[in-house]
Amino acid sequence: MNNSVIMLGTGSPRLNSERIPSAQLLIMGNLPILVDCGEGATMQLVKSGIPPQEVKYVFFTHLHADHILGYANFLISGWVEGRRELTIVGPLGTKKMHELLLDMLKEDIAYRMSLGRPEAGIYDVKIIEIEVPSTVALDLPIEITCARMNHNVPTFAYRFEKDGKSIVFSGDTAPPTDGLAKLAEGADMIIHDSALTLIEGDQMENAEKIWANLQKEHCTPAQAASTAEKAKVTSLVLTHFLPKMNPKKVLAEAENVFSGDIFVPNDLDVIKF
Numbered sequence: 138m139n140n141s142v143i144m145l146g147t148g149s150p151r152l153n154s155e156r157i158p159s160a161q162l163l164i165m166g167n168l169p170i171l172v173d174c175g176e177g178a179t180m181q182l183v184k185s186g187i188p189p190q191e192v193k194y195v196f197f198t199h200l201h202a203d204h205i206l207g208y209a210n211f212l213i214s215g216w217v218e219g220r221r222e223l224t225i226v227g228p229l230g231t232k233k234m235h236e237l238l239l240d241m242l243k244e245d246i247a248y249r250m251s252l253g254r255p256e257a258g259i260y261d262v263k264i265i266e267i268e269v270p271s272t273v274a275l276d277l278p279i280e281i282t283c284a285r286m287n288h289n290v291p292t293f294a295y296r297f298e299k300d301g302k303s304i305v306f307s308g309d310t311a312p313p314t315d316g317l318a319k320l321a322e323g324a325d326m327i328i329h330d331s332a333l334t335l336i337e338g339d340q341m342e343n344a345e346k347i348w349a350n351l352q353k354e355h356c357t358p359a360q361a362a363s364t365a366e367k368a369k370v371t372s373l374v375l376t377h378f379l380p381k382m383n384p385k386k387v388l389a390e391a392e393n394v395f396s397g398d399i400f401v402p403n404d405l406d407v408i409k410f
């Protein structure tokens with residue numbers, strides 16, 4: 138079985154020349170599924186050799202800017218390149234976001250339709266909004282379940298399972314992560330928010346206040362490793378990094394807590410599971 142995840146974006150909302158915001162492409166069997174779509178995600182797909190029009194499923198963990206701002210480009214470019222069906226899944230508000238984009242781009246879309254492109258793939262996008270964590274019913278040979286995370290907007294972690302192989306995406310979350318550990322129990326891999334790596338000498342206005350608040354929204358590498366250890370997963374992939382984080386320190390911090398395989402990826406790294 139050919140299962141892998143391409144870490145399209147391992148960054149955060151903080152600007153970083155080496156890491157775009159959150160986006161991952163899960164390939165399960167031969168089916169590509171986009172999980173979050175931060176700005177730049179579509180070009181990262183192209184760089185990875187994946188035509189965006191071949192990606193027909195998108196899951197949003199939540200609707201923060203660093204997870205959705207690439208969606209407009211993904212939606213339009215994929216359709217322009219020939220995608221004629223698309224399903225998106227996310228928390229309440231996903232439909233409104235999609236419709237606002239369609240409204241913002243309606244003249245552009247009308248022009249492209251005047252050149253012969255059909256409505257299919259742009260005006261018939263299937264939208265599934267999750268209110269209560271449950272099984273996500275899609276016509277796919279993959280079992281998809283989710284759990285609510287601790288963040289400042291409704292946020293869901295997703296678990297994808299097929300033929301005994303499973304992977305979990307945490308989205309953004311702060312501890313306690315008992316619900317996440319339960320969702321990820323025995324999974325082969327967990328992709329985990331690990332944003333809390335201190336930026337030494339951060340010059341941003343209100344840096345201390347922002348840092349204090351981040352404790353309520355994200356995890357440290359050690360906290361992510363603790364979830365992985367509790368869930369007894371095989372491997373842990375850390376992501377959602379702030380600029381200037383030190384990969385060696387991040388790895389060492391997680392290794393103190395989790396005994397399985399740990400990855401501290403760069404953008405476009407491909408990890409098999």
Ligand SMILES: [Zn+2]
Nearest residue numbers: 199201288309
């Ligand atoms: Zn967030």
Ligand SMILES: [Zn+2]
Nearest residue numbers: 159201203309
């Ligand atoms: Zn985020």
